[in-house]
Amino acid sequence: MKLTIRTLRVAAVSLIASSCLISPAMAAKTLKLHHLNNNDPFDNPTGAMASVFKSLVESGTNGEVQVQLFPNSQLGKDSEVIFQVKAGVIQSGIHSVGGVAAAYPLIGVLDVPFAYPNISTTYKVFDGPFGDKLAADIQDKAGLQVLGFGDSGGFFALTNSKKEIRSPEDMKGLKIRTMGLDSHKAVIQSLGGQPAAIAWSEVYTALQTGVADGQMNPVPIISFAKFAEVQDYLTLTGHLFTPYVWTINPEFYASLSEEEKGVINYAAHSAIVAGRGMARAIEASDRGLEQLKKTMKVYTPTAEERKAFKEMSQPVVMKVIAEKYGTEGVEMMNAFLAAIEES
Structure with missing residues (x-):
């Protein structure tokens, strides 16, 4: 086939156009998020948490951080997936305390039965100084950063x-x-x-x-x-009452810009509030x-x-x-x- 100047120009324009189309996707950071249940935000707390988080992160970063959801434990047992987060195979997970125990056995101290007077107390405990203390200890001993503690459905x-x-x-x-x-x-x-x-x-x-x-x-x-x-x-x-523990790989988190970290933190907090609301709504409906x-x-x-x-x-x-x-x-x-x- 004979290459003409016109053919080369057309090829060059096509190459430039295609590179413009794919460069945002190539530049975007991907956060793979594991959770235990269906993605439907109206079906269960982790579905609500994951869906709200994805929406807020992608809109808040203008698509620079993309969130891929892996529901229904499709990546493996929770106790196995938590090590995928730690290794950076995936970036984040919403885990049961049973899953967390594989990497941080001390989570069992939360299992004193009949300890809480009501459900609102659980939120105050995990959103307050004790939650900060527990999160810091998980990072220190298990090498996993904690974005927050969700509601697995109540008592x-x-x-x-x-x-x-x-x-x-x-x-x-x-x-x-x-x-x-x-x-x-x-x-x-x-x-x-x-x-x-x-x-x-x-x-x-x-x-x-x-x-x-x-x-x-x-x-x-x-x-x-x-x-x-x-x-x-x-x-x-x-x-x-056993909270969901939301972890993120520390190296991935450190790779984010300060603005992106702010979006991630805000999105996780909002998602946890949404998950709690969904748990209460399902319980009462x-x-x-x-x-x-x-x-x-x-x-x-x-x-x-x-x-x-x-x-x-x-x-x-x-x-x-x-x-x-x-x-x-x-x-x-x-x-x-x-x-x-x-x-």
């Missing part, structure tokens, strides 16, 4: 397929799924149940096949995970407790019954925390309980 409830739970005695013999935390296992053991550590992605099948009789999670999670299809009884014990009541027998323990649960479980779990984490764990646990008292 935990117990479900099972065998019988109604009104007292600790009703827990005897029940196989209850927990995260892999010793503190979570201790809660179930202290009440006479048998803990079964099962990965989140496998919980529904475990309940369906009888590998586990029950599980413990907040109402919104029980609802959107469709556990009502394989569980018959729900007891609103309110025994635990016909997609939450009202929906579960249609197929599950729901029971709310009396003050006396809650006291019995607390008296059996709290001392045992605090002892486990002291034995497992030593002086350092006791200090962090006491700081946690003091923050609750102050709030």
Whole structure:
């Protein structure tokens, strides 16, 4: 083929035009964000958090930082993905405390049962000085920067397929799924149940096949995970609150401009507020407790019954925390309980 001046000019113009089109994309920084559930912002708290974060970051940086979402644990188990964030394979993750425990075992000090008087106290604790202390310790020991602490759906409830739970005695013999935390296992053991550590992605099948009789999670999670299809009884014990821990790779964060860091911080804070609001809305709507009541027998323990649960479980779990984490764990646990008292 003979190359003419006209052909060369056309080729040159095409090359320049194409380079102009792709240069913004090439220049953009990509933040890959892992989370545990569907991307639908109206379906669950992490979906709301991830969607709001993506929108605010991309608009706030004029597209210079692009956010790619990886929902439903598609990159692996939470306890594995947290090390992907640490290594910089992906840049960020919204993790359960069970996932965080793989890199930062001390997160188990948050599992003192029946510690909070109400849900608003949880926000004050994790948005205040104790949250800052915990975030700094996670970065120091695990090498992961923390953007904030989200709401995984509120206080935990117990479900099972065998019988109604009104007292600790009703827990005897029940196989209850927990995260892999010793503190979570201790809660179930202290009440006479048998803990079964099962990965989140496998919980529904475990309940369906009888590998586990029950599980413990907040109402919104029980609802959107469709556990009502394989569980018959729900007891609103309110025994635990476990935050989502939002991490980001420190090296990636350091590579951002000061303006981009500001956008990331603002977007994460706004997303956490949105996730909390979604958790409360689902809990109170016909997609939450009202929906579960249609197929599950729901029971709310009396003050006396809650006291019995607390008296059996709290001392045992605090002892486990002291034995497992030593002086350092006791200090962090006491700081946690003091923050609750102050709030």
